[in-house]
Amino acid sequence: MQSAEKKYFLADLVGAPVIDPAGAVIGRVVDFTFLVGGKYPKINQAVLQLAGEADQRLVPRERFQTFGPATFALSSSPTDLPWLSSAPDQYLARSIWDKQIIDTSDVRVVRVNDLQIAEVRGEWFLIAVDVGLQGLLRRLGFDRWVCPLMERLHWPVRHEVIAWDLIQSFPTGMSPLKLAVPSNKVQDMHPADLADILEDLSVHEGVSLIQTLDDETAAETLAEADPETQVQIIASLPSHEASDILEEMEPDEAVDILQDLDDQKAAEILSHMEPSEASDVRELLKHAENTAGGLMSTGYATIYEEFTVADAFKHLRLVAIDLEIIYYLYVVDHQDRLKGVVSIRNLLVADPAAPVTSIMNRDLIFVAPEAPQEEVATLIARYNLLALPVLGLAGDLLGVVTVDDVMDLLLENMPRMWKRRALTS
């Protein structure tokens, strides 16, 4: 909107006198309605309160001769103007002032203090949201004396506006502010940033935010949030929505959340999950939270002993998209007993026709599902592993704990100085 001819703030326009064709002041401007569709919402009507009338009237943009903070001059008599009905119009002051929005450029939740409007080729558009102190003072009617005063004190009041196309609204309990924005900007934010916002919101607001995301982004965002927020949000979502999101998460992460929910809710969510996903999760749920069984994931690839290197690649291509660990392939027999491990590196350098048994590592390092997480962390650290298999009593492969799953524990056990260096470098 570089070609804007005039810019105004809504606080300056609301309350401006309305003048009839004869030049008499007949009322005041109360609000405006707008249309969404383009990049910026277009202002199409003003809401007027005429003197001596109980109800408010709507006047279309075309019936104003002048349109500005000083005066709104009507081009014809207002008697035929329609009354304001309770039609679901979008109002500037009523629906946007004082509501919370997400500033997607600075990644934070802010409150709308004022709105900026620009005239471009005779049309009026909502172009920006004022979230700064200046907007707040303007709304309170203090800006006329506070701002010059602070200017003189060499401590000018900061002016903070965010372009309309950088903000995202989300419905809160109070104000179902559902603006049809052309693209879902929140969707494009990094899940880690979204998780920061999520932690700043109340549970209800967080739930609304999560509901505006697609399941995959929602799952990634939740995975980045702190455990307390994860549990609160999942507990407050309807079970079928919660299960859709948990399905998108790694089974071990989903299990961490489910373990902290009450049993009834957890069972409900599980019952809504796809059978294959649910059985993985159920398997993991059997194990205590702080043991190898509780940490392990089922997102790994297994191949059979009779596979060749080429078969292994073929299989990997089919399943890789759903895997958490692709560095290792686990070689099992038909009873699911672990026979050896092949790394991607082993596979890459081997002859495609060679049987995998000829290149696999048979010296297995593994843990039992009951092993405490400290033991898992120690083994992973000592042998420099990226993942550690968890075997049942019969030597059957139950799952795999990855290095990420014990990262927190590894960091905790590092000497203090060392940890600081590791985290800052």
Add this chain to the structure above:
Amino acid sequence: MALRTWWRRWRIRLLFFLSIFGPGLITATVDNDAGGIATYSLAGAIYGFDLLWTLIPITVLLIVTMEMSARLGAVTGQGLADLLRERFGVKATFWLLVLVFLANFGTVLSEFSGIASAIDICANTLGFGGSLWWLKYLLIPLITYGLYKIVTEYDYAKIEKVFLVSIFFYLAYPISAWMAGPDWGAAVKALFVPVLRFEAGYIFTMIAVIGTTITPWMQFYLQSTFIEKGITLKYWRTARWDVILGCMTTDIISFFMIVACAVTLCFRPGAPPVQTIDEIGKALAPLAGSYAGLLFALGLFNASVFGAAILPLSTSFAICEGMGWERGMNKTYEEAPFFYGIFIALLVLGAGLVLLPGVDFLYLMVMRASQFAQGLILPPFLYYLVKLGDDRQLLGDHANGPWLSRFSWVCVAVLTVLDLVLLGATVVEILG
């Protein structure tokens, strides 16, 4: 060794007991802070049993308002200031928060007055008298710094329960009242038979009693604890009882406090009226004898520090919430300058002003006047609270029912009339 295992076992039981205390009981306990102790004590000392009848309507009103803000928190998951801003716009919210800020600043001053008085009483009772006058100049800056550190660096919610020890202090009042042997029949009768006096002092004290029991800052605080602890509608039934029981506990304590002070301090022929805070401590004399002052000082100290830990923070939080400024302990000073600014200013000004030389004699007055100020801002605050509670669009089926709504509006009207009558009475007294 046996003692140690015994203690360990009891400590676990005690911690469990404390862990089931809900936000309602905690908030209600904070209610009897320095200002509360001073106001109830003076009400008993000056007017005897005459103000006891106000406790029943006050309890009902306290339950109604606390339940309303707890419900708003549980249903909407938003803070009170957030809701005010979204529902009534920036102007109403701003002016309401200005009032809340002024009244809360007075209450912060009263908490620090309580701390200073407690230190003075301790020094006096221990027999060091005037030679320890400097003690508070040493301790108050240390306490202020300690409060700042605790609130900013530790998980306050966990430390909060330590202050609940004050509940045991309040037990001293019923025991002391019992030992002083009041006319219980008269006390119970006074609870149900209203005494109306149209004099400014009486109405002033009445508003202070209302203002110390029902305060806007407690509503803000309770609602934000509900949100922080993630209490949603699912736990609402239990949480509601916690709030109701908390409200009743606080007023039962008030009842005994007034009775104890009425019996020990009031109506002694020829005795001068109560002027200073250490005289209030004498209400505990039937229980503690010559240690009454010390017991009183300890209770007052605990209650005041508790209040001083919560008030500056919750005030700053509410203001920043309403104005849309960044807030919370997980933000840095650069990110949330207003939040830390208001919080630190309240702490430093509160501590600094009570240490001005020669203001000792004002402590008791500050404690009571601040509660009076809370009472004065109550009508406009309740007006908006009840409007929120009535809002079907916001609360759906959990909005105030028709009777609750009518009752609340009557309360708002009665409080407004009381405020106006007091203003009128003051004018008449000044002119006449």
